Amino acid sequence: MRDVAREAGVALKTVSRVVNNETGVSPQTVERVTEVIHRLGFRRNDMASKLRAGRSAASIGLIIEDLGNPFYTTIARGIETVTYPREQFLVTASSEESAERERAILLELCQRRVNGMIIVPTGLDHSFLQHEIDLGLEVVFLDRPGAGISADTVLLDNLAGAMSATEHLLSLGHRRIAVLGHDETIWTMRERHAGYRAALARAEVAYDESLIMLGPLTPDEAQRATAELLDGANPPTAFFACNNRMTVGVLSELRHRQESIDVAGFDPIETATLFSHPVTLVTYDAAELGRRAAHLLVERLEGRRTPQQVVVPTTLVTYGQSAGSNAKRRRRA
Template sequence: MSEGGGRTAHPVRRASETPRRPTMVDVARHAGVSIKTVSRVVNNEPNVQQQLIDRVLASVAELGFRRNHLARTLRSGQSTATIGLIIEGLANPFYSTIAAITAEAAAQHDTLLITASSEEDPQREQQLLRDLCSRRVDGLLVVPAGYDHSFLRPEVEMGTPVVFLDRPAGGLLADTVLLDNRGGTQAGVRRLLEHGHRRIGILLDSVAVYTMRERVGGAREALAEAGIAYDERLVAEGVHDPDTAAAAVAGMLGTSDPPTAFFSLNNRITVGVLQELWQRKSQVEVVGFDDFELSFLMPQRFTAVSYDTRQLARTAVDLLFQRIAGERSGPRTVTLPTTLVERGLP
C-alpha cells in the first residue's frame, strides 16, 4: 500500500454481516496509509505530513472510528481515569445519594465512574471487585457486603487505593469512613431514659451486619449506664422491612408487660413501627436510627438519629482521590457524627 496514492474503495457490507466497530486496520485501508501512520495521527504525534493527517481524519470521521482508551492505557501502564463504586442497591436512598455524590466528584476530576450493586451478596461483591481490578480502575469505593476482603491485598500492595464507607473491611487495612453508630444509638436511648422509659423495645435487622452490631452495642451501653438490664424479650431481630416491623410491634404490645417506647435501628423499620402505632392510635414514644425523605410528614412525632449522607460520600471520595494523587500515609478511619432531630407532624 502506498501512502502517496488516494483512498481505497470502502467495501460494501452485506446485509447478513454482523456490524462491528471499525479498527485502525480499517482506517488505514480506507485512507490508503499504514497502520503506523493512523496510530501517529490519532495519538497526536508530531512530524506527520498534513495531507496524511487530513486523509486519516477524514477516514476516521467517515468510518466512525473511536480509539480504545482503555486498551491504550493498559498497554502503557498509565491511569485509566476510572474509579469503581460497589454499593448494595440504588433503590435505597442512602446508596443512591452516595452514588450521586461520587459521580459529581468523579466528573470534577475528569474521571469515569463505574457503579455496581453487590445485592448484599459477598460472593457477588468479590466477583465485581475482581472484575473492576482487571479493568485497572484507578481506585475503589466499597460499601462492603462481605466479611473478608483480604483478596484485595495484592491490588492494594500494587498501588490501587481502596476506601470503605459505612462499614469497615474484613482482613484488610484500608481507609474507612464510618458513622458514629454506637454514639448515635447511645444518645437515642438516653433520650428515652430521660423521658422516664425503662422498658424499651429494640427492633433490628441482623447483628451479622456491622452497623447493627454497633447500634445494639450502643443501646446496651446506654442501658447499662442507667443500671437497666438488656432484656432479650424486648428485642426483635430479623426485622427486614416495614411489614415485619409492624408485626413485631404488634407482638410486643400484645404481651402482659409491653414496652413503653421503641427504638428502631434503621429507617425502614421506623416506618413500620410508626405505621402500626398510628393504626392503633398509640402515642408510644419512638426513636429511629436514620433520617429519611419526607420524615417530617409522618403522622406521628418521633426522634430520628440523623447524619449527613452527602458528607459521608464526599469524605470517602475526597480521600480516594487524595490517594490516587499520591498520598501515601497510613490507612485512616474517619468517624462522622450523628444528631437527634424531631420529625413528624406536630
C-alpha cells in the first residue's frame, strides 16, 4: 500500500479510502490511485485490516468427525450456501472422534480468531470455550448437543426416527430385531438405541441383549457382526442399522449370502434406489441441518443472544420391495 501511495503521490490514508470505497476522495484522485493499484497488482492484506478493526477475518470454523463421510460433506455444502453470500470462509477440520484432537483444533481456531464455529462435538465438555465466548466467539453445535456451555444446537430427531424404523419392522411381524451401531459414548447412538427400545416397549416385545452389537464398527466389522448374528443359535429375523456404514455392512453380508431379510437403517444413502436388497431408511435433509446451523450462527453474529435449539425431522423411506409390497413408500417419522 505504501508503494501505491508513493507511486500515486498521495498519502496512505487516501489509498485506504479508495480501496474501501470511502467517500470524500475526488474522482481524479480515485482514478489515479485505482490505476496504480491495477498496475502494481496491489491487494489489501485482510489480516492486517481485520487486526486493526479488532475483528477476526470473516471466517467460520467447521469441525466435524470426518471430512470424508458423505453425511458431513452434505452438511458442509448446506453451510456454505448460507455463509458464502455473507463472504464468510469456511475453515474445516476433522476431529476423528478424538476429544483431544477436537480440543486442540478448537483452541487453534480460537487463536485464528474465527468469528464463529460450527461443531459436531466429540468431547464431553466444552466449557473451556466459555472464555472465548465471553470474548465474542459464537458457537453452534450440530448433530449432537455440546456440554458445559450454553449454545445454539441443531439436532436430528433421532429418537422418533429410530422408533419409526423399529415400528416399521415390528409392523412387518418381526419380534427379533438385531441392532448394529456405535457404542453409547456417542449421543446420537444413545438416542437411536433408546428409540429402538421405546418402540419395543410400546409393542410389548422383550428387549434381548444378545441381539445388540455395539462398539466402534467399520462397515467390514458390521458385516462380520451380521454373519455372527445370523449364524447364532437364535438368529434375528430383521436388522436395524444405526448409521449409514452399519447399513452397508449388513447389506453386504446379506448379499454375500444371497439371503433376504428385512433391514432398516438410519441415515440416507444416495444410491439406495439401486440396491439389490430392499432397505428402509430413516432419511432427512442433511443439507438442511447445515443450513439451519449456519443460519443460527449468522443470527448470533448479528446480535441475537438467547440460545435456540432446532430439531430437524426424519422421514422413513422404503427402497425396493419389502414384505410383498412393490411400491416405494413414504411415511412421516
